[in-house]
Ligand SMILES: Nc1ncnc2c1ncn2[C@@H]1O[C@H](COP(=O)(O)OP(=O)(O)OP(=O)(O)O)[C@@H](O)[C@H]1O
């Protein structure tokens with residue numbers, strides 16, 4: 483298994499959690515709404531909300547496209563006084579052989595722009611990807627209210 | 630089936646996107662718009678996304694496709710009303726929106742379209758001014 487992390491030094495405490503299944507493109511809008519509700523509940527500003535939901539949209543799109551869907555764990559979390567939304571995208575798809583390559587701007591096996599993963603990483607505060615070829619991929623992101 | 634309405638205003642087509650599009654709806658809009666450009670021999674397409682709160686790479690690609698395909702049919706495309714938070718996010722995501730002209734609102738977008746079709750042969754010189762609007 484290969485891993486790549488951005489930040490992620492403190493372990494956040496989970497306040498609420500909910501799992502959303504995504505197996506078809508129409509499931510994307512309800513997922514966005516769930517994420518938005520969480521962000522609003524912890525009073526995240528509009529720009530950070532927009533970044534978070536856009537990041538979620540990219541990751542869920544990858545899940546649908548490369549792994550025929552998966553599950554998204556939507557959590558509100560806290561570290562000290564700072565609250566945030568943590569999203570875990572888990573699929574049982576083909577996995578990613580070379581994560582460093584997949585994280586590069588412009589790399590795509592789907593004949594696309596290849597900016598979903600690197601772009602998502604720029605939009606969030608914490609980013610973690612784990613993937614095992616043949617068994618699936620898990621991407622975890624956190625967007626903090628103050629961050 | 631659910632469809633985004635396309636309004637005809639003189640030589641222009643006007644689309645106001647009121648909902649956050651899921652993929653099928655966006656792809657239908659792309660196809661419908663190109664057909665409408667052809668059928669009406671439209672000179673310009675104005676897409677108002679002021680009610681859209683999320684533009685991801687897929688949606689961005691659709692906007693780019695519409696602009697590029699319209700250009701092949703001799704029509705100009707202007708996207709108006711990009712929300713500030715959406716603009717910030719697009720830049721950080723790294724989505725170039727190549728070939729998509731933008732304006733602040735519908736009124737400015739109409740002005741831009743009018744100027745683009747009036748000064749058709751100086752089109753290229755307008756590029757830089759408009760792309761930096763946001
Ligand atoms: N959940 C996943 N399962 C398997 N492979 C994946 C998954 N997510 C991404 N990948 C691989 O990583 C590559 C890069 O993903 P990324 O989202 O950055 O770009 P893309 O999806 O190809 O293009 P874009 O997101 O710009 O449309 C993909 O082309 C694909 O090979």
Ligand SMILES: [Mg+2]
Pocket residue numbers: 540543544597598599
């Ligand atoms: Mg992608």
